Amino acid sequence: MSIMEHLTQEERLAYQQAVKKAILVIMGVSGCGKTTVAQGLQEALGWPYQEGDSLHPKANVDKMASGVPLTDEDRYPWLEKCHEWIQSIHAQHGAGILTCSALKRKYRDLLRGDMGNSVRFVYLNVPQAVLEDRMKKRVGHYMPPSLLPSQLATLEPPGQDENPIVVDVVQTPEETVRIVLDSLEKQL
Numbered sequence: 342m343s344i345m346e347h348l349t350q351e352e353r354l355a356y357q358q359a360v361k362k363a364i365l366v367i368m369g370v371s372g373c374g375k376t377t378v379a380q381g382l383q384e385a386l387g388w389p390y391q392e393g394d395s396l397h398p399k400a401n402v403d404k405m406a407s408g409v410p411l412t413d414e415d416r417y418p419w420l421e422k423c424h425e426w427i428q429s430i431h432a433q434h435g436a437g438i439l440t441c442s443a444l445k446r447k448y449r450d451l452l453r454g455d456m457g458n459s460v461r462f463v464y465l466n467v468p469q470a471v472l473e474d475r476m477k478k479r480v481g482h483y484m485p486p487s488l489l490p491s492q493l494a495t496l497e498p499p500g501q502d503e504n505p506i507v508v509d510v511v512q513t514p515e516e517t518v519r520i521v522l523d524s525l526e527k528q529l
């Protein structure tokens with residue numbers, strides 16, 4: 342089901358004209374709403390979209406599913422794939438949307454490469470109690486709630502020098518998507 346039904350066709354067109362092209366990386370720990378928000382942004386902007394989780398090698402998914410956190414070494418081949426997607430979309434379209442936890446600064450540096458501000462990180466900041474609740478209620482997902490503490494311990498929230506869009510997510514997905522769109526529009 343669409344989460345953007347509250348956006349009129351006129352509003353969509355206005356956003357599509359006003360928002361400067363970029364590769365948006367929707368980041369944050371497991372359960373923060375990356376996929377939900379990315380789908381809303383995709384519907385509004387019509388940009389190519391890639392789910393970062395589907396670029397993980399099977400060994401990584403199996404490891405997380407068994408309750409063991411990934412290491413840097415586990416993540417690097419996956420981050421390389423995410424970077425390749427960003428590079429190719431940047432070259433072909435100049436605009437796209439990728440979900441990727443991107444927990445550490447060095448991971449984000451790798452993802453951005455030499456593309457500078459063409460790659461914009463959208464950080465969804467969600468209180469731990471809300472995350473716990475969501476992960477417990479979520480069905481059919483490989484990530485066990487027991488991995489949340491390690492996700493939070495690994496997270497280095499983006500610094501101001503990384504020019505992130507930070508959203509404190511205590512609102513509905515629709516409101517969050519609108520906050521991101523408004524903030525992208527203002528930064529013309």
Ligand SMILES: Nc1ncnc2c1ncn2[C@@H]1O[C@H](COP(=O)(O)OP(=O)(O)OP(=O)(O)O)[C@@H](O)[C@H]1O
Binds near residue numbers: 377514
């Ligand atoms: N703003 C929101 N308000 C309430 N619930 C939300 C919000 N955003 C997402 N959710 C719900 O929280 C759960 C996690 O969302 P989602 O799968 O989008 O997160 P994610 O960051 O992509 O997770 P993961 O990286 O673990 O796949 C889902 O059940 C989703 O419906």
Ligand SMILES: O=C(O)[C@H](O)[C@@H](O)[C@H](O)[C@H](O)CO
Binds near residue numbers: 370371416442444
């Ligand atoms: O870097 C990581 O540890 C992973 O990317 C995780 O964040 C999960 O893949 C994702 O969030 C699904 O729950």
